[in-house]
Amino acid sequence: MSPILFPPIYLTQHALGEKALKNVFEPLHMCKQECLITTFQDVYFYTDSFEEAKDKMRQFAGTIRRPFAVRYNPYTESVDVLDSTRGIATVVSELRGDLCIVSDALKRLQLMERFEFQD
Structure with a gap:
């Protein structure tokens, strides 16, 4: 069975487990990360707040030519x-x-x- 079909508890266990990397949310690094669709992600990104994520995304979008x-x-x-x-x-x-x-x-x-x- 594909991990995508697993209940959210498995995703949570994977994300909080030791196999998955946890990195501070930086859009420039995140956009280079491969997005896996048939397995759990290798890396998860976090911020202290949604406002921080919005600000970082706005700054990143401002650098796109x-x-x-x-x-x-x-x-x-x-x-x-x-x-x-x-x-x-x-x-x-x-x-x-x-x-x-x-x-x-x-x-x-x-x-x-x-x-x-x-x-």
Whole structure:
């Protein structure tokens, strides 16, 4: 039976056992690691927090040479490729709109706080 079909307990035992290497998560090293699909992985990577992993991935992505930029679009839950001035202008316009909404909300809260202190 393929290890992929094994219950998660076997994966956990393997990952925590002595056969598997455990390395600090470094994207540059991790991306060079062969991904095994018919057996358990030889190496597992860890970080102290999910935020640390996100930061390291962002830094790593910033080093990739490409003639375009990408951004995650939370409304469509997709990645937008920013490879034209029109596309970038659209994103800037959306961000300005979002900033107006947030700025308005902040002003309203500040007004409410002023009235609360005067009472």
